[in-house]
Amino acid sequence: MCAASAAGAQVSYQNPVLPGFYSDPSVCRVGSDYYMVHSSFGYFPGVPIFHSKNLVNWEQIGHVLTRPSQVPLQKAGVTLGIFAPTLRCHAGVYYMITTNITDKGTFYVTATDPRGPWSDPVWVDMPGIDPSLFFDDDGKVWVTSTVNWGPNIHEGIHLAQIDIRTGKLLGAPKNVWAGTGGRYPEGPHLYKKDGWYYLMIAEGGTQFGHKETIARSRRIDGPYTGDPANPIMTHADMNAETSEIQGLGHGDLVQTQDGAWFMVAHAFRQHHDHQILGRETFLAPVQWDRNAWPVVNGDGTVSERMQAASLPGPVAKQDLGQKADFGAAPLGLEWNYLHNPRTDRYTLAERPGYLRLHGTAATLGDVDGVTFVGRRQQHFGFEAGTALDYTPKAEGEEAGLTLFKDDQHHYVLAVMRRGQERVAVLRIRLGLIASDLRSVALAPGPVTLRASGTADRYAFSIRQGEGAWTSMGELDTRYLSSVTAGGFTGVYIGLYASGNGKPATAPADFDWFSYQPNP
Numbered sequence: 120m121c122a123a124s125a126a127g128a129q130v131s132y133q134n135p136v137l138p139g140f141y142s143d144p145s146v147c148r149v150g151s152d153y154y155m156v157h158s159s160f161g162y163f164p165g166v167p168i169f170h171s172k173n174l175v176n177w178e179q180i181g182h183v184l185t186r187p188s189q190v191p192l193q194k195a196g197v198t199l200g201i202f203a204p205t206l207r208c209h210a211g212v213y214y215m216i217t218t219n220i221t222d223k224g225t226f227y228v229t230a231t232d233p234r235g236p237w238s239d240p241v242w243v244d245m246p247g248i249d250p251s252l253f254f255d256d257d258g259k260v261w262v263t264s265t266v267n268w269g270p271n272i273h274e275g276i277h278l279a280q281i282d283i284r285t286g287k288l289l290g291a292p293k294n295v296w297a298g299t300g301g302r303y304p305e306g307p308h309l310y311k312k313d314g315w316y317y318l319m320i321a322e323g324g325t326q327f328g329h330k331e332t333i334a335r336s337r338r339i340d341g342p343y344t345g346d347p348a349n350p351i352m353t354h355a356d357m358n359a360e361t362s363e364i365q366g367l368g369h370g371d372l373v374q375t376q377d378g379a380w381f382m383v384a385h386a387f388r389q390h391h392d393h394q395i396l397g398r399e400t401f402l403a404p405v406q407w408d409r410n411a412w413p414v415v416n417g418d419g420t421v422s423e424r425m426q427a428a429s430l431p432g433p434v435a436k437q438d439l440g441q442k443a444d445f446g447a448a449p450l451g452l453e454w455n456y457l458h459n460p461r462t463d464r465y466t467l468a469e470r471p472g473y474l475r476l477h478g479t480a481a482t483l484g485d486v487d488g489v490t491f492v493g494r495r496q497q498h499f500g501f502e503a504g505t506a507l508d509y510t511p512k513a514e515g516e517e518a519g520l521t522l523f524k525d526d527q528h529h530y531v532l533a534v535m536r537r538g539q540e541r542v543a544v545l546r547i548r549l550g551l552i553a554s555d556l557r558s559v560a561l562a563p564g565p566v567t568l569r570a571s572g573t574a575d576r577y578a579f580s581i582r583q584g585e586g587a588w589t590s591m592g593e594l595d596t597r598y599l600s601s602v603t604a605g606g607f608t609g610v611y612i613g614l615y616a617s618g619n620g621k622p623a624t625a626p627a628d629f630d631w632f633s634y635q636p637n638p
Contacts, residue, residue, distance in 0.1 A: 190219060197525040211231060244288060247265045250262055265307060323355060331351055332351060395609060490616045494634065501634060523610065540560050559589060
């Protein structure tokens with residue numbers, strides 16, 4: 120993944136450094152260790168946290184929000200909930216500040232170890248979203264946030280001093296910069312360098328007009344003057360024929376222990392004008408010009424194949440494949456639930472060697488209550504599968520494998536009861552359209568369910584025992600794209616069980632799950 124080039128001892132690396140739906144990255148360095156967090160929206164646990172020694176290889180070490188008391192999500196749709204966290208460390212304490220837009224708003228939690236445990240929320244009476252903390256060298260602490268709506272509101276970035284012990288503001292928020300004229304100024308972060316306060320934000324919305332801009336002031340409360348070269352990073356002027364990487368923005372800066380600067384940001388990779396993986400994390404080197412403004416990768420763009428003068432540590436090739444055999448150990452950190460799960464619906468103990476799901480009346484089309492656990496689709500080309508031992512007892516009961524964009528947009532490969540038969544079904548849900556496309560009668564015994572993908576198509580198949588695979592059909596990926604379905608998240612590959620409006624009576628036992636990239 121990393122190699123020295125012949126000229127100037129440059130090193131090369133591959134973007135995205137964190138593929139799949141990992142949006143709104145925020146990074147901080149502690150010594151030679153780097154930590155990064157991301158939005159989690161309506162998924163639980165909330166705010167995945169990663170560790171790296173080189174800014175390229177990232178290993179998930181946990182989640183920040185692991186208790187429902189920290190992150191109530193009962194009323195959160197998939198694209199609601201937790202927006203845009205910021206991670207900072209000061210005096211040995213880690214702070215993660217974010218907004219739960221379906222609860223009480225902005226809060227932060229603290230920990231002395233980024234692996235946790237993290238504290239209960241400290242609520243902040245600060246309007247808006249995308250909050251960020253800044254610890255000044257005079258001991259004062261400041262919070263910034265995005266305010267883009269509301270009566271008598273002038274959109275822009277608001278700043279206030281905060282008592283970091285209590286979360287109380289020490290003065291009224293002040294609108295310090297509205298950006299360069301792009302819509303939705305958001306994602307603010309403050310930095311201090313050589314006597315300047317730098318305020319970096321995203322503008323233009325999270326789709327094709329996204330961009331990163333920056334301003335500075337000698338005083339933290341302004342006035343702020345924008346960089347004449349703004350935007351400092353964007354692909355807004357590129358089309359898919361020039362760059363598949365679009366929606367580039369929402370960056371955060373970090374300085375390495377060697378003095379070099381980098382930016383993490385999100386973008387999405389599109390294929391034929393649609394994208395299914397969500398906004399992914401990209402890395403770009405940053406230099407400072409003679410006028411003390413940051414320059415991102417020389418020209419404000421990024422690519423999949425990148426070069427930098429150096430990286431803070433050696434880089435290794437990573438295997439992002441997964442094989443879960445569902446032993447006694449807890450589920451891996453890559454797994455998430457929808458909303459706050461009822462933990463008694465998921466067990467590795469009732470049938471050792473299996474993940475047992477107990478369905479409820481809730482379906483994948485409901486906002487809350489469905490029995491679902493899944494992981495991100497991280498590659499256009501992949502193969503995922505599971506072995507399901509399930510004998511539904513009541514009409515309409517089902518369990519299976521889903522490619523899930525949200526409650527209104529998903530594909531399902533299910534085993535269910537229809538009359539006296541147990542059948543495998545391929546189903547689509549696209550807004551108001553819900554249709555079973557094919558059903559196949561099953562013999563008694565376990566069923567292997569398989570979904571494979573390319574940038575254009577998903578293919579579904581089933582097998583019983585060591586018999587031949589039976590194709591259930593192919594579906595277009597574009598209908599699970601954010602361009603078509605809306606929202607901010609990427610596709611999840613999930614396991615689920617449901618009574619389809621009635622209490623479920625039979626447990627669904629999953630023997631294993633696998634996910635393998637297929638370049």
